[in-house]
Amino acid sequence: MPELPEVEITKRSLSKQILRKKVSSVTIINPELRYNINKEKLTLLKGKIIKKIIRRSKYILIFFNDTNVLLIHLGMTGRFYYTKTNGRKFNTSFYNNTNIINKHDHLKIKFGKFSLIYNDVRKFGFIKRIQKKNVVTSNHLSRLGCEPLSNKFCFNYLKSKILNKKSSIKNLLMNQSIVAGLGNIYVNETLYFCKIHPEKKGYKIVDKDIRKLISVIKKILKNAIIAGGSTIKNYHNSEGKKGSYQKNFHVYDREGKKCLRISCKGKIRRIKRSGRSIFYCSKCQT
Numbered sequence: 001m002p003e004l005p006e007v008e009i010t011k012r013s014l015s016k017q018i019l020r021k022k023v024s025s026v027t028i029i030n031p032e033l034r035y036n037i038n039k040e041k042l043t044l045l046k047g048k049i050i051k052k053i054i055r056r057s058k059y060i061l062i063f064f065n066d067t068n069v070l071l072i073h074l075g076m077t078g079r080f081y082y083t084k085t086n087g088r089k090f091n092t093s094f095y096n097n098t099n100i101i102n103k104h105d106h107l108k109i110k111f112g113k114f115s116l117i118y119n120d121v122r123k124f125g126f127i128k129r130i131q132k133k134n135v136v137t138s139n140h141l142s143r144l145g146c147e148p149l150s151n152k153f154c155f156n157y158l159k160s161k162i163l164n165k166k167s168s169i170k171n172l173l174m175n176q177s178i179v180a181g182l183g184n185i186y187v188n189e190t191l192y193f194c195k196i197h198p199e200k201k202g203y204k205i206v207d208k209d210i211r212k213l214i215s216v217i218k219k220i221l222k223n224a225i226i227a228g229g230s231t232i233k234n235y236h237n238s239e240g241k242k243g244s245y246q247k248n249f250h251v252y253d254r255e256g257k258k259c260l261r262i263s264c265k266g267k268i269r270r271i272k273r274s275g276r277s278i279f280y281c282s283k284c285q286t
């Protein structure tokens with residue numbers, strides 16, 4: 001599932017390819033997604049120019065030169081790729097063609113000589129046209145907490161959110177109204193680096209560890225963005241290039257393997273909580 005770094009990379013790739021470009025046509029190939037694509041609303045984008053592309057949590061927002069905004073969520077397997085009018089794909093050297101199955105294409109937005117295509121195998125993603133004035137109050141975005149890479153995500157902020165909380169630190173960090181966009185993989189990795197047991201209760205986390213959590217979260221996300229995102233199952237960035245962060249995982253998906261800390265003799269354990277896996281070292285995370 002694309003997490004924050006993958007969405008950020010997708011956003012950057014989109015910015016590189018479609019910013020300031022004019023939409024020449026919109027084709028709905030298959031409207032079936034988490035929310036069906038509204039053909040009438042989307043075809044109105046014809047002739048509009050893309051002004052700005054931003055990421056908020058795991059959402060991508062594309063602003064046009066009027067009041068239109070496209071709100072996009074990649075769900076589990078959503079991704080973008082580009083094709084030229086003659087059918088040839090962009091950046092073919094990066095493409096892993098076997099991973100693009102055209103029957104999972106949903107939307108095609110044409111910009112002159114090339115098209116942007118949204119492909120989603122499991123159909124949990126969505127693309128909605130909304131109005132600029134409704135962005136902040138949108139029910140997808142209105143309750144989101146701090147962006148972990150922003151300056152607002154600091155010691156005082158996190159402390160205020162976990163103080164007196166009896167929930168586990170894992171659940172608190174996964175709570176989107178506290179930290180926006182942080183998912184299971186990066187939370188597991190963060191807690192390992194901070195040597196904190198995932199089920200430790202929020203109010204028991206000492207100040208020193210809160211500081212560490214902040215700096216580790218920022219570092220992990222930045223490194224993952226630089227590395228091209230994780231390659232968890234279906235993820236490729238919109239240029240079809242596979243991310244390379246996966247080989248750097250320390251606990252995620254390493255059940256039964258040795259802890260990577262030289263001084264630690266522990267093994268990585270996996271427990272299930274409300275349908276999600278928790279990976280942690282049985283020795284050094286306390």
Ligand SMILES: [Zn+2]
Pocket residue numbers: 259260261264265266267281282283284285
């Ligand atoms: Zn360990």
